[in-house]
Amino acid sequence: MSNHETASDATDDADADETDDQPPMEAARYPDGTILYPVHPLGPESQEPVGTVDLSEYRATVVTWTTSTATPPGVREPNHLAIVEFHVDGEPVRAIGQLTTGDVEIGDTVEPVYAAELRDPDAGIRERKSQSWDGYRFRPVE
Amino acid sequence: MDRVAIVGASMTQFGQREGWIRELLAEAGQDCLANAGVDGDDLEHLYVSNMASGEFEGQTGIANAVAHDLDALPAYTARIDQTSSSGGAGVYSAWQSVASGASDLTLLIGGEKMTHRSTAEATDVIASLTHPAEYKHGVTLPSFAGLTARRYLHEYDAPRESLAKVAVKNHKNGVDNPHAQFQKEVDLETVMESPIVADPLRLYDFCPITDGSAALLLCPESVADEYADEYAVISGIGGATDTHVVHEREDPTVMNGVVDSSAIAYEQAGLRPDDIDVAELHDMFTILEFLQSEGLGFFEQGEGWKAVEEGVTDRDGELPINTSGGLKSKGHPLGASGVAQVYEIYQQLTGAAGPRQVEADTGLACNVGGFGNCVITTIMEAGQ
Numbered sequence: 001m002s003n004h005e006t007a008s009d010a011t012d013d014a015d016a017d018e019t020d021d022q023p024p025m026e027a028a029r030y031p032d033g034t035i036l037y038p039v040h041p042l043g044p045e046s047q048e049p050v051g052t053v054d055l056s057e058y059r060a061t062v063v064t065w066t067t068s069t070a071t072p073p074g075v076r077e078p079n080h081l082a083i084v085e086f087h088v089d090g091e092p093v094r095a096i097g098q099l100t101t102g103d104v105e106i107g108d109t110v111e112p113v114y115a116a117e118l119r120d121p122d123a124g125i126r127e128r129k130s131q132s133w134d135g136y137r138f139r140p141v142e
Numbered sequence: 143m144d145r146v147a148i149v150g151a152s153m154t155q156f157g158q159r160e161g162w163i164r165e166l167l168a169e170a171g172q173d174c175l176a177n178a179g180v181d182g183d184d185l186e187h188l189y190v191s192n193m194a195s196g197e198f199e200g201q202t203g204i205a206n207a208v209a210h211d212l213d214a215l216p217a218y219t220a221r222i223d224q225t226s227s228s229g230g231a232g233v234y235s236a237w238q239s240v241a242s243g244a245s246d247l248t249l250l251i252g253g254e255k256m257t258h259r260s261t262a263e264a265t266d267v268i269a270s271l272t273h274p275a276e277y278k279h280g281v282t283l284p285s286f287a288g289l290t291a292r293r294y295l296h297e298y299d300a301p302r303e304s305l306a307k308v309a310v311k312n313h314k315n316g317v318d319n320p321h322a323q324f325q326k327e328v329d330l331e332t333v334m335e336s337p338i339v340a341d342p343l344r345l346y347d348f349c350p351i352t353d354g355s356a357a358l359l360l361c362p363e364s365v366a367d368e369y370a371d372e373y374a375v376i377s378g379i380g381g382a383t384d385t386h387v388v389h390e391r392e393d394p395t396v397m398n399g400v401v402d403s404s405a406i407a408y409e410q411a412g413l414r415p416d417d418i419d420v421a422e423l424h425d426m427f428t429i430l431e432f433l434q435s436e437g438l439g440f441f442e443q444g445e446g447w448k449a450v451e452e453g454v455t456d457r458d459g460e461l462p463i464n465t466s467g468g469l470k471s472k473g474h475p476l477g478a479s480g481v482a483q484v485y486e487i488y489q490q491l492t493g494a495a496g497p498r499q500v501e502a503d504t505g506l507a508c509n510v511g512g513f514g515n516c517v518i519t520t521i522m523e524a525g526q
Contacts, residue, residue, distance in 0.1 A: 036390065037275070038273065038274075038275040038387065063293065063389075063394065064289045064290070064292045064293035064296070064394060065289065065292065066285055066288030066289045066291075066292060066340045066341050066342075066343075067288075067338070067340070067341040068280070068282060068284065068285040068288065068339070068340045068341075069337070069338055069339055069340070069341075070261060070262070070265060070282070070284060070339050070340070071262070071265075071280055071282070072262050072263075072265045072266035072269055072280060072282060073262055073263065073266055074280075075280030076280070079279075079280045079285070081279060081280075081281060081285050081288075081289065082289075083289055083389045083394065094389045094390060095275075095389060096275070096276055096279065096281060096289075096387075096388070096389040097279050098279045098280070102341075106292070106293070106296050118278045118279050118280070119278060119279070119280050124266050124270075124277075125197065125263075125266050125267055125270050126270055126277060130274075131274035131277070131278060132274070132278065133278050134278075135275075135278055135279065
């Protein structure tokens with residue numbers, strides 16, 4: 001296992017803002033069976049979604065990860081990030097997101113944990129009201 | 143069909159510059175016109191490649207501003223933004239303008255003013271191209287590079303040092319480019335011991351933040367000799383788009399935009415990858431040189447790193463890549479980079495590259511926007 005923990009790293013428990021009313025990690029299911037995260041108005045073969053899937057109910061596998069130390073305004077430093085792959089009813093679906101720790105490897109299993117604010121919405125260039133700032137980090141599962 | 147010729151080219155000093163975007167653009171444009179003996183009011187079209195002058199500097203409407211500054215009125219003008227591939231997209235628009243017959247003389251200027259911003263601010267301006275699902279996690283272009291590099295090294299059993307050797311090679315080439323931001327060699331140890339930026343990538347795996355501009359003058363090949371004794375032609379050009387959301391790509395180590403845009407360019411030119419004598423690739427991050435060299439068909443998938451290890455892509459190798467020093471040492475003023483890539487190929491094909499000169503009749507430039515989100519591949523040949 002790699003070890004990139006520093007004093008400023010968020011811990012697993014501190015990163016989780018789990019509440020009863022946390023929103024889903026919503027992916028869209030398309031007519032051909034494809035599931036995409038995030039949701040697009042049109043998917044494969046220009047088809048509209050026919051349903052949604054809450055990825056927060058599933059575990060995923062780390063496809064790759066990095067620890068970024070040159071972070072933009074309002075973003076934690078270091079910022080551990082991963083691309084992960086879920087399997088929902090046999091269908092692969094990938095997502096990107098922050099990790100709760102830099103102590104991971106390709107192939108590790110992770111689970112989504114809710115965070116009420118992933119970065120400071122007022123510090124970066126993007127208009128605060130143009131998008132949401134909460135979401136799911138990925139936490140390794142023992 | 144009359145092919146499109148490039149009959150003039152210029153490039154300003156890249157680096158930390160005093161001038162602001164209007165001055166930088168005018169400098170390259172004025173040099174290019176003067177080199178070809180053309181006045182501004184001879185121009186029929188004028189395109190300006192620029193990603194974010196509004197965000198960086200608070201200056202919008204730059205195409206109109208530069209047209210006025212160069213006395214190019216009443217030429218049709220437009221700003222071309224395709225993020226980091228704005229320069230390549232500008233080449234595409236300029237080529238279209240002449241190939242379609244809409245213009246018989248087109249000037250393209252690409253430029254960006256960035257260094258007055260902190261690294262964090264500049265990184266955020268560039269990261270603003272990402273999807274909201276990426277942006278809220280603090281995903282940046284360098285972090286995409288770290289994610290991809292780790293997967294590439296894992297997938298193809300490539301040594302970490304092979305990435306560092308891209309930086310060493312391109313810095314060595316940059317020593318002979320008087321316009322480059324860094325004209326200084328770096329050794330393997332320096333690269334490997336530089337600070338981590340996006341693990342496993344380190345500081346020297348990344349291009350710098352840069353001010354600068356470059357320009358090209360284009361006309362129908364049938365009248366090229368009115369402007370220049372030596373010229374180059376665009377024999378193939380293709381543009382392609384990949385997913386906005388990077389993680390949705392089936393294979394994180396494949397740049398589909400490179401594959402698709404080059405397929406168009408090769409077909410149009412009637413050429414194959416092994417016909418290319420010299421190439422300028424978008425080495426904003428060292429890993430991108432591997433991904434592009436494979437996507438362009440120069441090397442098999444997962445084998446690009448071996449070519450660097452074996453010296454194939456050195457200036458005296460079988461296929462010199464980034465003789466200019468690449469974005470890595472030359473610098474990366476976003477809107478200028480794609481134009482400056484074509485400038486380097488033009489210099490090589492017209493025998494004007496000085497100490498960087500290689501033997502080349504055919505060259506290729508590949509300009510990447512986002513993290514492979516938009517790609518322009520341009521194939522050029524020496525004019526007859």
